[in-house]
Amino acid sequence: MPVKSGGIRSGLEQAQTPAGRTQRLPLSGACKQQGSGAAISFSHVGQYFLLREKSGARAIEALHDVNLEIQKHEFVAIVGPSGCGKTTLLNIAAGLVQQQFGEARVNGAVPRAGQKNVAYMLARDALLPWRTAIRNVEYGLELNGVAKKERRHRAGELLAAVGLSGYENAYRSQLSHGMRQRVALARTFALDSSILLMDEPFGALDSHLKIQLGELLLSLWEQNKRSVMFVTHDLHEAIALADRVIVMRPKPGHIAADIPIPLPRPRNLNSLQVNSEYHELYQHIWSVMGNV
Numbered sequence: 094m095p096v097k098s099g100g101i102r103s104g105l106e107q108a109q110t111p112a113g114r115t116q117r118l119p120l121s122g123a124c125k126q127q128g129s130g131a132a133i134s135f136s137h138v139g140q141y142f143l144l145r146e147k148s149g150a151r152a153i154e155a156l157h158d159v160n161l162e163i164q165k166h167e168f169v170a171i172v173g174p175s176g177c178g179k180t181t182l183l184n185i186a187a188g189l190v191q192q193q194f195g196e197a198r199v200n201g202a203v204p205r206a207g208q209k210n211v212a213y214m215l216a217r218d219a220l221l222p223w224r225t226a227i228r229n230v231e232y233g234l235e236l237n238g239v240a241k242k243e244r245r246h247r248a249g250e251l252l253a254a255v256g257l258s259g260y261e262n263a264y265r266s267q268l269s270h271g272m273r274q275r276v277a278l279a280r281t282f283a284l285d286s287s288i289l290l291m292d293e294p295f296g297a298l299d300s301h302l303k304i305q306l307g308e309l310l311l312s313l314w315e316q317n318k319r320s321v322m323f324v325t326h327d328l329h330e331a332i333a334l335a336d337r338v339i340v341m342r343p344k345p346g347h348i349a350a351d352i353p354i355p356l357p358r359p360r361n362l363n364s365l366q367v368n369s370e371y372h373e374l375y376q377h378i379w380s381v382m383g384n385v
């Protein structure tokens with residue numbers, strides 16, 4: 094699982110806090126006290142990184158006083174411009190970065206890499222090139238000791254669900270980019286993880302494929318509504334998929350708004366394109382993001 098260099102706690106790149114940065118922002122509606130049984134929670138989370146430049150090193154405040162709870166079965170999208178700290182926040186939940194300030198909890202525990210019950214999906218498919226599609230989907234089940242017959246059956250069902258029947262024995266190099274992301278999606282759902290952390294999983298796909306894979310994601314999610322933290326640059330995608338959209342802003346990275354998405358479920362992403370409420374939500378959040 095790739096991590097931006099220096100993102101791991103043991104690295105030396107985490108900067109000291111400049112004096113006086115203790116200001117607390119008011120909590121948003123989503124920010125409640127720790128320990129309330131949320132799937133994921135961040136309480137007063139702050140993070141600095143040290144950016145090395147020719148002229149010396151500079152501290153970047155990647156996250157400032159972030160408070161957020163994602164409830165069980167909730168689908169939450171995080172949007173915001175490049176550099177506002179979306180991935181850093183996701184990496185804290187994944188246990189890949191340990192925050193310097195505040196607390197984070199995943200299923201009530203301190204997040205750590207490889208934690209049970211949490212699946213992670215990235216923009217790049219990250220399929221193992223020496224394994225066939227079905228054996229990629231089986232991978233997590235294999236690590237968990239699931240018997241071969243059972244895991245093969247489950248992986249086959251998931252490949253069928255993402256429209257890849259007939260490609261079970263194809264290798265990564267034989268699949269298109271969209272097909273690879275379908276395999277990655279099937280792999281993400283193969284384990285019964287109660288939490289999905291998704292970092293722009295469809296970011297590299299064209300808009301048509303994005304909608305197709307968004308539909309697939311929602312149809313898999315509807316089966317048992319895992320808790321999802323979904324980072325994206327694409328506001329259309331965020332509104333179409335999520336129960337809530339969290340808007341982040343940079344310098345320093347912080348939560349600027351927490352907006353519920355009252356669109357009914359199950360959703361059909363194609364019909365949303367002609368849904369006026371969807372477009373109104375888009376205009377509203379776009380204006381919150383400071384782009385009008």
Ligand SMILES: Nc1ncnc2c1ncn2[C@@H]1O[C@H](COP(=O)(O)OP(=O)(O)OP(=O)(O)O)[C@@H](O)[C@H]1O
Nearest residue numbers: 097098099100142153155175176177178179180181
């Ligand atoms: N390991 C690191 N070392 C130094 N700086 C980092 C590191 N990881 C993130 N940063 C800095 O922290 C800030 C937030 O980065 P992050 O990747 O979380 O933003 P993002 O919103 O996910 O951006 P993007 O949408 O472009 O992926 C940026 O200024 C980035 O340069």
